[in-house]
Amino acid sequence: MAKSLTIEDLNVFYGDFHAVKDVSLKIAPKSVTAFIGPSGCGKSTVLRTLNRMHEVTPGAYTTGSVKLDGLDLYGKNVDPVGVRTTVGMVFQRANPFPTMSIRDNVVAGLKLSGVRDKAKLDEVAEASLRGANLWNEVKDRLDKPGGGLSGGQQQRLCIARAIAVSPQVLLMDEPCSALDPISTLAIEDLVAELKSSYTIVIVTHNMQQAARVSDQTAFFNLSAAGKPGELVEVGATSDVFSNPVRKETEDYISGRFG
Ligand SMILES: Nc1ncnc2c1ncn2[C@@H]1O[C@H](COP(=O)(O)OP(=O)(O)OP(=O)(O)O)[C@@H](O)[C@H]1O
Numbered sequence: 307m308a309k310s311l312t313i314e315d316l317n318v319f320y321g322d323f324h325a326v327k328d329v330s331l332k333i334a335p336k337s338v339t340a341f342i343g344p345s346g347c348g349k350s351t352v353l354r355t356l357n358r359m360h361e362v363t364p365g366a367y368t369t370g371s372v373k374l375d376g377l378d379l380y381g382k383n384v385d386p387v388g389v390r391t392t393v394g395m396v397f398q399r400a401n402p403f404p405t406m407s408i409r410d411n412v413v414a415g416l417k418l419s420g421v422r423d424k425a426k427l428d429e430v431a432e433a434s435l436r437g438a439n440l441w442n443e444v445k446d447r448l449d450k451p452g453g454g455l456s457g458g459q460q461q462r463l464c465i466a467r468a469i470a471v472s473p474q475v476l477l478m479d480e481p482c483s484a485l486d487p488i489s490t491l492a493i494e495d496l497v498a499e500l501k502s503s504y505t506i507v508i509v510t511h512n513m514q515q516a517a518r519v520s521d522q523t524a525f526f527n528l529s530a531a532g533k534p535g536e537l538v539e540v541g542a543t544s545d546v547f548s549n550p551v552r553k554e555t556e557d558y559i560s561g562r563f564g
Pocket residue numbers: 320323325343344345346347348349350351352363535
């Protein structure tokens with residue numbers, strides 16, 4: 307199930323632009339790691355390299371390595387589509403297929419991979435919706451369109467869709483930025499529960515959220531405009547927030563810049 311991630315000397319480029327420089331980081335299985343830092347420092351870019359999602363941008367490439375329990379995700383025979391099943395992703399804006407039913411939204415990935423057995427699909431839909439804390443709210447309207455749910459429910463639907471394909475890691479790119487405070491707390495509670503089954507990496511601009519949900523915090527920064535983003539400090543969240551090693555980290559978390 308949940309696996310570790312080891313990032314070594316990762317550099318990310320968009321064509322000629324060097325976006326992120328020399329990131330090395332270990333992420334333990336069944337833990338939550340928060341990526342924090344000012345806009346443009348490369349948090350989402352690094353996140354996307356963890357399931358090769360950056361490759362959908364023409365000209366984007368990496369050097370260095372990302373290993374999932376020792377397996378190099380950039381190895382010669384590794385299929386990026388398979389990587390995205392093992393390392394699932396939830397985006398900033400909930401993106402369910404709006405006219406597709408709630409049930410079909412959840413099992414879309416399984417259907418795409420050829421599963422046709424209705425009993426199996428129903429079973430996975432229920433388990434995933436339960437896992438995403440959405441079952442009780444939608445169990446009587448599984449055949450209604452996903453687009454009819456509230457923003458917070460749609461985001462949990464997307465989490466259900468991500469876990470339906472049994473990933474080992476879940477990447478979340480500012481999953482609460484479009485949500486109200488109540489829905490945000492529902493997602494944070496869910497992250498705490500999902501941690502028992504998945505390794506989670508979450509990008510957030512919300513310091514309190516990083517402090518509430520994560521075990522480990524990685525602070526990224528830019529040394530100057532136009533320079534690549536760098537990982538300044540990483541450590542146990544309680545240490546990074548209460549006793550940061552670097553002054554830049556302290557300035558950022560105390561709101562003095564960023
Ligand atoms: N598809 C892209 N093509 C070219 N450059 C990009 C692309 N995506 C991001 N960048 C650049 O890479 C750098 C890092 O961007 P990224 O989105 O990873 O930062 P971020 O820390 O997640 O920012 P934010 O907090 O604003 O979302 C920025 O200079 C950005 O302009």
